[in-house]
Amino acid sequence: MKYGYYPGCSIGHSALAYDISTKAILEPLGLELAEVKDWNCCGATEYFSINKTAAYALVARNLALAAGEEGVEQLVAPCSACFLNLKKTDHYMGKYQKIGKLTNEALAAGGLNYKPGSLRIRHLIEVVVDDVGYEAIAQKVTHPLKGLRVAPYYGCLVVRPQFDGNGFDNPEYPMHMDKLMEVLGADVVDFPLKAHCCGGHMTQISSDTAFELIRRLLHCADQSRADVIVTLCPMCQLNLDAYQSQVNRHFKTNYNIPVLYFTQMIGLALGLKPEELGVGKEIASAAEALKKIGTESEQVSAPTKPRRRDDKSLPMPSMRGE
Amino acid sequence: MPIATVNESNHEFLHEVMAATPGGETLLTCLQCGTCGGSCPSGPDMDHSPRKVFAMIGAGMREEVLRSNTPWYCVSCYYCMVRCPKEIPITDIMYTLKQMAVKAKLYDDSDAPDWSESFIGYVENYGRSYELGLASRYHLTHRPLQKFSLGPFALGMMMKNRLSFRPERIEGIDQLRTILKKAKELEAAQ
Numbered sequence: 001m002k003y004g005y006y007p008g009c010s011i012g013h014s015a016l017a018y019d020i021s022t023k024a025i026l027e028p029l030g031l032e033l034a035e036v037k038d039w040n041c042c043g044a045t046e047y048f049s050i051n052k053t054a055a056y057a058l059v060a061r062n063l064a065l066a067a068g069e070e071g072v073e074q075l076v077a078p079c080s081a082c083f084l085n086l087k088k089t090d091h092y093m094g095k096y097q098k099i100g101k102l103t104n105e106a107l108a109a110g111g112l113n114y115k116p117g118s119l120r121i122r123h124l125i126e127v128v129v130d131d132v133g134y135e136a137i138a139q140k141v142t143h144p145l146k147g148l149r150v151a152p153y154y155g156c157l158v159v160r161p162q163f164d165g166n167g168f169d170n171p172e173y174p175m176h177m178d179k180l181m182e183v184l185g186a187d188v189v190d191f192p193l194k195a196h197c198c199g200g201h202m203t204q205i206s207s208d209t210a211f212e213l214i215r216r217l218l219h220c221a222d223q224s225r226a227d228v229i230v231t232l233c234p235m236c237q238l239n240l241d242a243y244q245s246q247v248n249r250h251f252k253t254n255y256n257i258p259v260l261y262f263t264q265m266i267g268l269a270l271g272l273k274p275e276e277l278g279v280g281k282e283i284a285s286a287a288e289a290l291k292k293i294g295t296e297s298e299q300v301s302a303p304t305k306p307r308r309r310d311d312k313s314l315p316m317p318s319m320r321g322e
Numbered sequence: 323m324p325i326a327t328v329n330e331s332n333h334e335f336l337h338e339v340m341a342a343t344p345g346g347e348t349l350l351t352c353l354q355c356g357t358c359g360g361s362c363p364s365g366p367d368m369d370h371s372p373r374k375v376f377a378m379i380g381a382g383m384r385e386e387v388l389r390s391n392t393p394w395y396c397v398s399c400y401y402c403m404v405r406c407p408k409e410i411p412i413t414d415i416m417y418t419l420k421q422m423a424v425k426a427k428l429y430d431d432s433d434a435p436d437w438s439e440s441f442i443g444y445v446e447n448y449g450r451s452y453e454l455g456l457a458s459r460y461h462l463t464h465r466p467l468q469k470f471s472l473g474p475f476a477l478g479m480m481m482k483n484r485l486s487f488r489p490e491r492i493e494g495i496d497q498l499r500t501i502l503k504k505a506k507e508l509e510a511a512q
Binding site for chain 1 (some may be wrong): 342344345363364367394395397398399400401403404407413417418420421433434435436438439441442444445449450451452453457460474475478479482483484485486492493494497498500501502503504505506508509512
């Protein structure tokens with residue numbers, strides 16, 4: 001089976017570890033992904049706020065390019081937001097005649113066309129659990145993640161919305177990543193907020209709103225004594241990991257929970273080395289947690305506190321008593 | 323009580339919102355049950371809950387709705403949409419309201435529209451989003467004072483090689499720009 005692959009803009013940058021670990025597990029899992037040539041950004045959650053026709057056209061250029069490649073009938077996205085935008089555009093172009101017509105008129109200006117329904121849009125984890133399958137993965141596990149307490153975090157867009165009732169898991173209480181982690185030998189903890197929002201772009205717009213949502217998730221994982229939160233979305237990983245120290249400062253909390261991708265967990269269980277999987281790219285280090293499964297990883301420490309100022313620095317305004 | 327009976331005299335706004343949203347006609351069936359607001363992660367920070375916004379749309383309160391922060395605080399989590407007993411595409415209605423607010427220049431002082439527009443600026447120029455450029459441009463023009471708290475974030479990300487220093491441009495950028503230009507013309511003619 002040949003899959004078209006739409007990596008999305010985060011992969012290779014803020015989600016570097018997702019990219020590295022995905023590439024590392026493809027061969028052992030027997031998957032082949034062919035990157036769509038010259039794909040463009042999906043517009044994330046921003047373009048639909050400004051101009052809908054342009055937003056659909058932006059996404060549809062990718063659909064047209066992917067469908068135009070020989071032998072590609074399925075398009076795989078590792079990012080939940082990309083996955084949703086591709087799926088939504090394909091679905092709406094078919095369901096709402098006006099959207100289909102306007103989008104194709106815009107595409108025609110660039111010499112392209114997309115027939116809705118010609119591609120099956122899938123998230124990477126769907127391909128892993130449904131096409132590769134739990135049993136085949138179980139047979140390949142050589143280093144079970146025994147004793148590692150894992151909180152599977154799905155976030156929103158891989159399970160919601162469901163178009164015409166078609167989703168590949170429950171929109172409120174999905175279980176596929178739980179099962180996958182069990183297959184890898186991990187101790188899956190109860191994580192009732194597993195499909196709650198990470199705050200998305202609110203870290204940029206209203207950080208108070210975002211920090212509270214991130215705090216709830218960290219608190220929930222902490223209550224379950226999770227060693228690691230496992231995610232399948234670059235945005236979720238970024239918010240929970242890279243903003244963790246700011247959330248701690250904001251709420252005077254002390255969470256230190258590493259956030260890894262499911263692809264990194266698969267790689268570890270298949271016996272790949274942490275550095276082959278981008279382990280160490282996370283800001284809240286996973287090194288301590290991974291010692292539980294006998295994995296030593298090198299860690300470059302990132303600054304968690306602002307640099308202290310000395311007397312020679314320029315004078316800065318300060319609060320009384322500081 | 324269906325929302326459209328609230329104020330029979332002013333349904334223009336309601337019909338505009340419905341026409342601009344795929345599946346928007348279901349808005350007429352809103353039961354005012356409040357499941358949307360109760361499911362919303364950012365509901366407590368909104369000026370009006372989604373339920374109230376729908377009642378306001380039914381009452382023709384265009385300016386109050388488009389000035390409110392409600393659509394901009396929607397995080398697109400789609401909880402309301404999968405729970406709505408009338409299957410109203412609530413998240414899509416929020417996108418419609420955002421677009422209408424930007425067009426009418428009625429949005430409140432939230433930074434959200436500028437974030438969206440900065441994001442799109444990079445996409446239209448390069449075909450890809452560019453996190454470092456986007457964050458610097460947006461924050462330097464909008465909230466330079468918050469730079470101090472963002473410092474460690476950016477530094478940590480850079481040390482991990484997770485922020486790139488220059489944007490990537492796709493090969494077919496001219497093709498993409500032509501498509502987007504056409505799309506905007508089509509949208510304007512709607």
